[in-house]
Amino acid sequence: MGEKTEGDGILKYRIGIPRAVMYYQFGTIWKSFFHTMDTEVIVSGETNKKILDEGATRVVDEACLPVKVYFGHAMQLAREEVDFLFIPRLVSIEKKAFICPKLMGLPDMLSAGKSSLPPLIKPTLNLVKSESRLEDFLQDIAKSLSFDKKKTRQAWHLAQGVYNKEMESKRRSFLENQIDCPGLTTIFLAAHPYLIHDRFLNLNIVDKLKKMGCRVILPEEIPPEVQNAELSCLRKPLFWSFGKMQLGSVRFIARQPGAKGIIILSSFGCGIDSFIDNMVVRYLKKMGVPYLNIILDEHSGAAGLDTRIEAFLDMLRWKESKDEDYVSTYGSYLGCDEGTARASGAGCSSTTLFQ
């Protein structure tokens, strides 16, 4: 295990981080943290077909798209000459909420594979019971890389500062603009960060929408406090961070004045979305907000997606100009009576999810 030299400018290790799943949320923290610790960070390239194919052959078929891609990225890094792979076991990033069972098992799933990988660094981050457990996570890292504990802590706080600043600037653009932009169709893209930012997986949907004259709002632009406030009247609090983000931000957007459409993007086989999206869809139906539900997997084709988006946007625009409802009848047969639901105003009263 490399030499232990402190602060003399020599890079100690080369650490590989797969550009997948939680990287899109916390990559900034990780990169700047390792940078402060004088460690070279190698991030795998953007997802491409080869990475996806390679990943898909390494995991069981039943696994979800993001996990397959994660395996692909790890394989790619194995070919680069890295000393370690940084595969954190992210159990929970906030109190009383988990991320996802599959992500909890990621390091074990990776090391069970047949192919040889560089040694894994797999610190466990579990803040379910208390936020102070971050300390354990840092100690794990410090121990496996023989870092100085105090320095590790400082570097992490520094990195967190960088991350907070980045998030703030993202949110500012949202707060400064109105939801309704004249001349642009407002679209809220409800999806997990790893789908929104992976341009290969989502078939470049964000740019596509922008090109078609849309203003795209992303969940991360909505401050977490707002999301949590939206969820405070839930009968039972959700225990998935992704789920909270999805339902909270959609509820916020849906209740804002102004015309908008919501595109729900999820990956095939996502256990969390199978429940949350159903709740979201039922809620939106009652609120009378148009939505499009897109499920991505390794067979997605760009042409099919284009057609669906075009049709959705056309209907949104007709709806605005003619004040008529051309929006898809999908969901009409979910059993809820649209007329009565809408008559009851905010829609909140006709659901059992919220109090």
Place this chain on the structure above:
Amino acid sequence: MKALLEHLGLDVVVPPYSSKRTLSLGVQHAPEFACLPLKINLGNLIEARELGADAFIMAGGVGPCRFGLYAQLEKEILYDLGYTYESLVLEPPDMGILKFLKEVRQIIGTVSWWRVWQSVRIAYRKAYLIDELERVLQELRPREVVKGTADRIFSFSLSTIDRAKNNDDLNEAFGLAKQKLLHVPTDDNQIILKIGLVGEIYTLLEPFASLEIEKKLGYLGAHVNRSLYLSEWINEHLFHGFLGKKNMNRQFKDYSYPFLNHFVGGHGQESIGASVAFAKEGYDGIVQLAPLTCMPEIVAHTIFPKVTKECGIPVLTIYLDEQMGQEGVNTRLEAFTDLLRKKRALLDPLRTIC
């Protein structure tokens, strides 16, 4: 559960046994990618409603498995269908059963706590004794001369145990059932495979959901042992081990190291741990059952190749959903048991001859 509430004087509507109709009702109204237990459970609730139920009781959870949100999502779906249900959800973190019993007491008026305790005891004992009988049944299935004898005795005993109102009745019903089972003629001159059944709790415990895989394996000449029994689950999740008895799950978790070092929700870690434990006890194979898209079991499934390699135990994973067909499962189980027999014959020729 039924036993407990009836003892407390509530009118209990038990939904009819899960059937094709239950499943198709559930599939029709549940989200497409939801797991099979949700679909069947939703179907159960719709069928119970048709029989006049107006409140449902369910266990809950705080994740990360989807089971924790079943009650909420189902209530919303039922509401959209026009059924207003009251719901009582047993949430484990806030000391589930006590709070739950308080709520039940509110509904039915005052009942002494002694009576409540008695009810809990007898209900748990019923579950425990049924599990006892099931273990005998699992042993008999491959060995009995006339296939199906033990199963018939067992299903008859279920109804006598269900009818028992007090401890004496219960003991008598159990004793009689066990005697009958022990007198089933068996053929001891055959090779019996030992197979461990692991996986997600619902598919393990509900024969309809698993297409009676346990029974099928039994008739294919395998002595099946499960990683989970109902009474153990009740004891651990609802009573925090309050009812005593050994805690199998804890032990299984210890075995899961180094394959799966962290809790992944549901019974993912137990599946791995139990398989390793079964392998050490000399079992011939493992069958893993899981509903399609079950998150914890997918993690376990991905790790199984490593378990197979290091512990030398073959694993067959079967995902269950509404598209399952009987014959497909039969073929896979037959092939699996054939392979296990071949493997045993190679490893241990002497045992095969006698």
